[in-house]
Amino acid sequence: MSPTPLQIKVNALKRLIKEEKLYQQEVSEQEQYVNHMKSNNADEYELKKQIQVLEESQRMVPEVTRKIQEHKEALKVFLESYKGDEDTAAARELVV
Template sequence: MAPSQLEIKVRSLQRLLKEEKYYQQELSEQQALVYKLKTDETVDPYDLKKQVEVLEDTERLLPALYAKITQFRDDLAQFTRSYNGAEDLEPATITLKDAENLLRSKS
């Protein structure tokens, strides 16, 4: 059976929230690597430059991801307000709360 619109919207937002955790982990690891490379006098400057670029790419990506999470959160919230089906709305409510907490912590 195909997933319902509610399931699709909930899973999409959950996927974005999970993705954000991975990017935060990557950011943290990359910051540690760049710090380590900066303190190592034997490191090739080119290697350091490339790792700094990777770090900057990750940092640039996060605002767009937060905008997308906001968009999907708003879409799911609107959908649940007008939803008249028989499906349980608890997963949607939990996911909305998770998204709201994440976005509040980043502002």
């Protein structure tokens, strides 16, 4: 049985929320690693590359946050006009 449009929207939003948490965790870990490298006078090239990795992760957090807001709004609009018989409690919990 294929997923319903409601299930697809809910799962996409859950995936983005999980992705955001992973990026935030990655930023935290990378910051610690860069600080450790700085305190140990690591090779400049290696340090520069790790700082680039950190900056890329930092740029992804607001991007994913924006996508979450877009998906929440789309799910909210979908729920307002939804006439199906599926349980919408999980979906409604996500848009709060």
